Amino acid sequence: MTPGARLQAAIEILDQILDGDAAEKALTGWARRSRFAGSKDRAAVRDHVFTSLRCLRSHAALGGASTGRGLILGALREAGIDPDTLFNGVGYGPTELSDDEGLIAREPTSPAERHDIPEWLWPHFEASLGEAAEAAAGSLRHRAPVHLRVNARRSNIEQAIEDLKEEGVTCSAHPASEMALEVKEGARRIRNCDAYQTGVVELQDAASQAVVEILPLTNGMRVLDYCAGGGGKSLAMAARASLSLFAHDKAPQRMEDLPLRADRAGVDLTVLTTDTLDQTEPFDLVLCDAPCSGSGSWRRSPEGKWRLSSEQLAELQDVQGEILDKASQLVAPNGVLAYVTCSVLDGENTHQIQQFMERSTGWKLETEQAWPVQEGTDGFYAAVLTRTITDC
Numbered sequence: 001m002t003p004g005a006r007l008q009a010a011i012e013i014l015d016q017i018l019d020g021d022a023a024e025k026a027l028t029g030w031a032r033r034s035r036f037a038g039s040k041d042r043a044a045v046r047d048h049v050f051t052s053l054r055c056l057r058s059h060a061a062l063g064g065a066s067t068g069r070g071l072i073l074g075a076l077r078e079a080g081i082d083p084d085t086l087f088n089g090v091g092y093g094p095t096e097l098s099d100d101e102g103l104i105a106r107e108p109t110s111p112a113e114r115h116d117i118p119e120w121l122w123p124h125f126e127a128s129l130g131e132a133a134e135a136a137a138g139s140l141r142h143r144a145p146v147h148l149r150v151n152a153r154r155s156n157i158e159q160a161i162e163d164l165k166e167e168g169v170t171c172s173a174h175p176a177s178e179m180a181l182e183v184k185e186g187a188r189r190i191r192n193c194d195a196y197q198t199g200v201v202e203l204q205d206a207a208s209q210a211v212v213e214i215l216p217l218t219n220g221m222r223v224l225d226y227c228a229g230g231g232g233k234s235l236a237m238a239a240r241a242s243l244s245l246f247a248h249d250k251a252p253q254r255m256e257d258l259p260l261r262a263d264r265a266g267v268d269l270t271v272l273t274t275d276t277l278d279q280t281e282p283f284d285l286v287l288c289d290a291p292c293s294g295s296g297s298w299r300r301s302p303e304g305k306w307r308l309s310s311e312q313l314a315e316l317q318d319v320q321g322e323i324l325d326k327a328s329q330l331v332a333p334n335g336v337l338a339y340v341t342c343s344v345l346d347g348e349n350t351h352q353i354q355q356f357m358e359r360s361t362g363w364k365l366e367t368e369q370a371w372p373v374q375e376g377t378d379g380f381y382a383a384v385l386t387r388t389i390t391d392c
C-alpha cells in the first residue's frame, strides 16, 4: 500500500469508530476485507488510527472536522507535513482537499482541547495532578512503550534479555521495577518468542509490576486477588513469594485464560466464585485492583478517554467504595488490604482511601504511592492498609 492508501484506510476505519464501532472491531473488519494489506501496512494503519484516537480533540481542530478525514488532516498538520503531498488521490490515497477544508482548520484553544482531555474532566485532572497535569496529558497523547515482566520462577533479568535478543527482541532493564524490561526493538515478535510461550516473560507495564513490589508478600501467605481479571497481578504476586493464591472476579469470564497463563508461568492458584468467598476467608492479604477510569493507561486504550462520562466516573467511584468495604471483610486480623487503580484521578485514589478510613475502624494506612504517567510507565496508584484489630 502507498502511504496515501494507508491514510485513506485509516480515514475509513476512523469514520466507523466515530459512528460507534469499537476500534479493534473496525480494524479487524478492515483487515479481513483487505487481504492485499501486508503486516507492515496493517501496523501502519493501526498506528494512524490510534494516534488519531489519542489526539482526537486537537487533531479535529487542526483538521477542521471531527471526521476520519479531519483527524488525519490534523495529524499531518501537527507533524508539519503538507497535506497536499498526500491528499492528492494518487495510489488510492485521500482525494484532494476542498477549499473549505483549508479554511475551517484552527489551532486548539482551551487547555483541555490542546491536551486532548474531555472538557468536563480537565478540572478533575488538573486538581489531581497539579503542575504535572499538562505533562501527564501530553504523555497520554503518545504511544505507550512495551514492557515485559521477567518471571523470577523461570529466569532472571540478564538471561531473559539474552534469550529475547536471540529471538530478535532487544530489551533493557526498566528502572520502575526490578524485574521489568522495556522493549526497544522487535515488540511485534514477542508473542511468538519461546521466552513468552514458556512463561519466562509476560507483557505487563512496569508500574503495574512496581505496584506488586510494594506489597508485603512473604512465603506461606494466603492471598486473594479480589479483582483478578486476566490475572496480571496474580501472576506477578506469585513470582515474588510462595503463596496460597486465590483469584476472584465479579465477572468470572474475565479469568477464563488465567489457569492457562498460570500454568505457563509455573504458578498454582485457585479460582474462586463470589459465593465461595465466605467459606475461604480470611486471607492474609487481599488485593483490590479495582475497576477504574483507566486514566493512567489511556495511551493504550484511548477510546476510554472519550467514552468516559461524569456519570460513569461517579458510578465507578461508588463501585470502588463497595469493593473496599466487601474486600476488607475478607482480611484476617493483622492482615493487609491493598487498593490499586490505573487512574491518576484523586477521586478514585486518595479520596477513596480517605473515605474508607473515615467510615471503617481498625485500619492503618501503611503506604500510599502514585506512579505518574509521564515517567515512562502507565499512571498507577496503590495504598496498603493493615488491619489493626486482632479479633474479627
Ligand SMILES: C[S@@+](CC[C@H](N)C(=O)[O-])C[C@H]1O[C@@H](n2cnc3c(N)ncnc32)[C@H](O)[C@@H]1O
Pocket (backbone or CB within 6 Å): 226, 227, 228, 229, 230, 231, 232, 233, 234, 248, 249, 250, 251, 254, 289, 290, 291, 292, 319, 323
Ligand atoms: C483493573 S481490572 C483488573 C486487572 C487485573 N487485576 C490485572 O492485573 O490484569 C478490574 C477488574 O475488576 C472486576 N470487577 C468489577 N467490579 C467488581 C466487583 N464488584 N467485585 C470484584 N471484581 C470486580 C472487573 O471485572 C475487572 O476484571
